[in-house]
Amino acid sequence: MAKVPLTFTLNDAEIGVFVVPGSNLLDVLRRGAGDLTPKEGCAQGACGACTVLIDGVPHLSCLTLAEMAEGRRISTTGGLAVGPELHPLQTAFMEGFAAQCGFCTAGMLMSAKALLDQTPNPTRDQVIEAISGNLCRCTGYEPIVDAILTAAAKMQGRTA
């Protein structure tokens, strides 16, 4: 099948790739654009490890047709830190022991970032709702929820 050109913005970088029509966005990000931070856990939209933001909105990239990303702005965990400067969410996950094997972490961070971008002062219930599409098998959700609340507070200049 003839490949088609696809251009999008990935974490502020302009990306142009050729993709097989029908490819999913996750494969294109990982193998086409070389951003390995989104992970494939189930390839059926159940685990959330592949979560990326398309124009700021969380999407399951394994269920997103790559061609739908044409001209859009895609954010992944690979672009969360600015140079050596970690995002407050990353710091909070580190200090709060909010990851063990780390496989769900990139997706968790993306869901959390989408929440905090829209809702800088979320309630605990809002945090739980925001990560309800992200499965974690090791850590347990409490440290993750705590870390997100800690990061929100820090970004607002207060303590959780």
Place this chain on the structure above:
Amino acid sequence: MTTVEFRKDLFADERDDTLHEIGKPTIRQDILGHVTGRTPYFDDHLFDGLLHMRAVRSPHHHARIRNIDTSRAAVMPGVRRVVTARDVPVNLNTLLSLINFGRDDEPLCAHDKVRFLGETVAWIIADTERQARDAVAQVRVDYDPLPHVLDVEEALKPGAPLVNEVYPNNTFDYHGKYDHQKLRFGDVNAAFARADHIVEAEYQMSPIEQAPIETCGAIAAPEQNGRYVCHTNTQALFFSLGTTAKLLDMASSRLHFIGGTSGGGFGGKVDSIVEPTAVLGAVLTGRPVRFTWDRYEEMQVGAPRGGERWRIKDGVMADGSIIAREFTGFFDSGAYMRLSPYAIIKAAGHLPGPYSIPNIAANVFCVVTNRTPATAMRGFGITAADFAIECHMDRVSEVTGVDPIALRLKNAYRDGDMKAHRRVAKNTALIECCQVAAGKAGWPLSADLAAMTSLGGGQGDRALIPETATDEEGRIGERRAGRAPDTAPSKRPTGRVAAGQAGQAVVAVPVQNEDMQIEVDRIGHAIAASHGAPVASPAPTYARQAIAPQRTGADIVPPRPAAPPQAAPVAASRAAPPAYAPPSQQAAPSAYAPPPAAPTPPASPQAAPPAEKPYQPDRPFSRGVRKPGTSPFLSGTRRR
């Protein structure tokens, strides 16, 4: 935030530390990689020209394979290679053969029949995963469905479908001859006879999938030096390397295995299946090959914690003292053994849980069924037994009316107690845990219970091995082919083993000496084979097999001599090196004496009367092929 309270006052004089680090937050050494997404998992290694491998899987629980037609699949777009069992150089293995445990019972790719739903019958290697999936759908396998068995006790009935010809009784044979793992301590029957209450119940734990977020997978690629690199998320890198070397008949020095962070494991990534498969693909294509399970495969084909069924019978006095406990356990191993027999040995060592009960009997069966093979999973062998034991403690509490915490405290083990597997309990803490839990829950405890301690009370009689009832003729658990197993331990005690202390009791059991003898034979044999010395019995070799002729139980099960293995003649015919020389016959006296008039602890082996007439089974217990030198790829030989 949950807070953890540390009771550093407990056992403070037993420790030489002050728990400086425990309870303090610490930052994981690998977490910076996790939060930046830079941690490399196996699938984050990019290779040019990567090929994708997918398995053709059985839709049947149990079926004979009549024919596999891959002709249509082979010409599908993007297909590079169709792989079947005849491409696997040594298509028979068992995971623990690397430590000389068990018999090879599992092919990497089924060829004569499939034994569980989802078993591999072929693979397709293609340019893209999509193309591989499309081609998998075009493989035509002609099956002849066979009756299957999915329940452990159904599998043990005479006439049950024979699942795995290597284990003709549908059970693992412990020490090469027993159809279950047995534990005997004291005399449960005598205790049941004087107990005020008998409490019996059955508990079933279902299989549990480990369900890591990252599924099992590996990428293998040829290196430029005749070696193959394999990036894998295995939890057992050297098991995977040794297994791959064995299955592919390849020197382990040609395998360059790179592990690293795995995206969750929980025991489900020890089975060493994806690694040999991916390396095989790389060998056959000369290209990098990625073989990874999708979520469906992870759930259906990935080995879970095996289901376990436990029956517990307790003899309890009115005050809540448990004086006897009897277990019958069935561990569902699935179609192949993998780690299940080991899990049962672990379980038998754990019984009867953290309690001191003077009379224990257990028969635990490792059963082959047509379910997905079971493997490691978070405390496997212990968890389900504990689930059953603690449920049963509550049931005993209900029957006797003794408070559940008081019941546990009253029966809790203490430092110095002799456990049923002949080891002295130490560093016990159940009493203190119960006291703290009761305090937290506001559960009232009487003054004497609140003052109880694990540190005292475990001496005297509690430190001794009691006189122990055995089965007929002092034998344990030998099963005759075609006969239903004996699942009721209490019905057959006849002999006695005198009371004693740990070291002596172990020496005094001739059956165990016999087991050791068999092990020595086996290991001596293995060493002889690996040194090229002549061996007395024909050594089965790893055939570079194409699809093997149809196997039957008969042709792989040599008849066993009717006489029990005797040390001297067997040993004399083998070139066993001195380090593994069997103990002389005189050093293996029998302690299976008739019941002595009075217990005379500690038993003296020399004083024990000679064994009764040699045991003659009416039909020999069938044994499968015993592989000498289970792994030619490891240097040295280790006892388990």
